[in-house]
Structure formats: structure tokens, C-alpha cells
Amino acid sequence: MAATTVRDMLYFYSNARAAYERFIENGSKPELARNAVALLLWLDQGRQHVMRHLPGLTKDAVGHLAHEANAVLDRLHQDSLLLPPTPLISALCQNGGGIDPGSFAFNQDLIVRGVAEILDGVGTLIFDDRLYHLYRRHQTGLLGRYPELEAPYISLPVTVPEDCRSMFITFSKGQSVERDEIFDYFRHKWGDCIVRVLLEKTTGGRTTPMYGRIIFRSEAFVSLVLNGEDRAAIFIRDREIWLRKYIPRPHNG
Template sequence: MAPLSVKDILLFHKIDRIVYEKFVAHGTESGTARNAVALFMWLEQLGIDMIFQIMQIINPTVIFTLIAEADAVLHCLRQDDGQSSYTEIPTINSLAKNSLDINFFNFHKDVIVRGLAQILDGIGRIVFDDHLYELLRAYEFEEAAARANSSAVRPAVPLVLTTLYDPASGVPSSEDARSMFITFSKGIPIKRDEIWEHFTE
């Protein structure tokens, strides 16, 4: 698979970002919104698709209830005894179209916590980065304007958006930070100076 750029990650997770912004717009603290969306992203990895449905919710009461239920699940995951003031999560359950309750999350706590940490420390560092999304939006606006004016000159993609994403570290890696492994034939020896000269031309 070809390496993905930061722009590719942002475009792929655009719906996740829309849901995050919806939660924040309804008064949810950004950290709580981020963790709730990460929980829904983790459920998507299990095949429990909810993000698209959440994006379409317009009723503020349903949104507040959904956020409260997600926060209750996250609270349960943080507790050693797995206790929560919520015993049922009907909004999440109805969106999941599966039988999900607090016991499911409590039983799979270790796996879920590791999965959430991978999301938040990996792609989450890009998906929930306000600055990167502002750059993407500005670029898309300029590109649409250039297309509408039939301009032959397209705007350049901001350099930070073209940076390759390194899933191992969870952060973008610049081209200068990459390594290359080179082998040489013993039959045709090459001197150190020749190698240096080749790569510095």
C-alpha cells in the first residue's frame, strides 16, 4: 500500500471530524468530544457503523443524550470496578443496531482502552488537529474557486498536508527523517567518495 499523506488521512476521516465538530458546537468540551468520537471510530473497526448516522442527527436532545452515554462508557472504562451511573445506553444501542450495554464495554475494557489509545495517539493526532483542518479547508476553498473561474493555475497543497503519515509513530514523518537501505555487489566495489558524490549531486 502506498504511504498516505496527512491530507489523505484528513479526507478519509472527514465524517469523523464533522461529528467531532458537531459535538463541540453543541457545547461539549473538545477533549470529551474527541474521546467520544474515538470510541465511535473504535466501534466502526468492529463493524458497528454509527458515525454516518450520528453525522445526520439534527435533534439537539439526541446529540446531548448520545454524548452523555458515550461519556458514561468512557467513565466506566476509567473505573477499576467498571461501575457507571448508566446501566443502559439506549441511544448508542439503537444506532449500533446491536445489543450493546455497559457490560459489553466493561467486559472488553482492556481491548477497548488499547484500541482507543491507538486511535488517539495515531490518526487521532491528525483527525482532531484544528490547525490541519483549517489548512485543508482553506486549500479546498482556493481549489474550488480556481475551478469555478476555470483558472489553469491551481493552488499548491500546503506542505504540511503533503507530509507522509507514519502509523508506527502516529505522527507525520518528513522526507528528511526517512532511511534507505542500499546494497552493493562485491564484484564491483564502490568507494565511499563515489557514494557520497552520487547522493549529493
């Protein structure tokens, strides 16, 4: 049996790519569009077949679908266990299915890990503009056999440097939390998604840190925390913690 090629995968996920492009055309930020498509693909793994309806949706319906998907994604890092209304997603799902409210409340880790696996796996092809440009040139006959498209598809996620899967966290003065509390917060909601948490080493008589860094197991978790925003807030013991993408300091020299 011939190995599955990159071209085969691009063809198989062409509806997902089309959905991504329609979300972008409707004004979604790329990160929001990627996350929304990944969530819908996760639903399709449960034989919901949402993606097959995308080509026939109007522009307004596509906008509503993106809004519903991102409302679900926004809830995943918040304290609320209530599923936001998703009438269009439910209508598009086979047999009127969709995201079960009970499952959402108690199995958010399954949703997050499933969406993260898609972002880190086939998502690296689906959302690669250059690859799809090559693929479409090949499909129209403008490009012959191209080694990158004919290469075997390897499904193992690519490990990225820690800086790319890290978040910078800040606390209000005197409102820091313990390292283990941050671990427990995400472990409870998302499962085993954190490698380690680093907190500021205090000096000069100050006993509580003002900032720190969370290193996640994959870059997808950073994307799901922010979901298109520059920063996001979580609450631990009623203490507000702000998270943003970690940007390492440039080295002089």
C-alpha cells in the same frame, strides 16, 4: 501504489472531525469531545458504522450521543463493571449492536487500549484544528498544494515526554497504598498501561507517603482517566486516591 498522505487521512476521517466539532458546538469540553469521538471510531472498527449517521442527527441527538459515550468512558476507570444505558449508540449501530455488556465487564482493557491507540494515532490529525483549517482552505481552492498536507501519513504514535503522560496522585493521611497495588489496579482494568509508579520518600518519622506520580505509556491514558475533569478518584482497598494531571515544578535559574 501511492503512499497515503495526510490529506487523504483528513478526508477519510472528515465525518469524525465533523462529529468532534458538533460535540464542541453542543457544549462539550474538547477533551470530552475527543474521547467520545475516539470511542465511536473504535466501535466503527467493529463495522458498526456509527459515524455515518452523525450528519443527520439533530442537535439534541448529538448531545445525547456525547452523553452516552462519556458515560461509558467514565465507567472505564471506576470499580463498576456495569455498562451504563446506551440506547442511542445501540440504535445507531449496524444490526442493533453496540457495546456488549459482557464484553464491557470483562474486556475493558481492549476498549481502553483501542480508544487510546486512536487518540495517539489518527486522533493527532482528527483533532488538529490547524491542519483541518489548511485542509479546508485546500478543498475550497484557497490553498494550492501544501507540503504538510501532501506528506506521507506515518501511523506510528509519537512518543511524548514523561511529564505529558504523568499523573500526580494524593492520599489521605495514613491511607496510602503500595506501589504494586496501583500497578495491579490499572493492569487488571486496562492492561499494561503504566511505565512506573513513584511515591513520596518519607522523612521525619512519617512512615506513609502523602503523594506520588504515575507515569503511563501514553498521554491518552491520562486523558481517559480524567475524561474532561480536573481530577478523578479511584479506590484501592476502600482507600480513596485522587489523580490529576502532573504539572512539573518550574526550575529556577
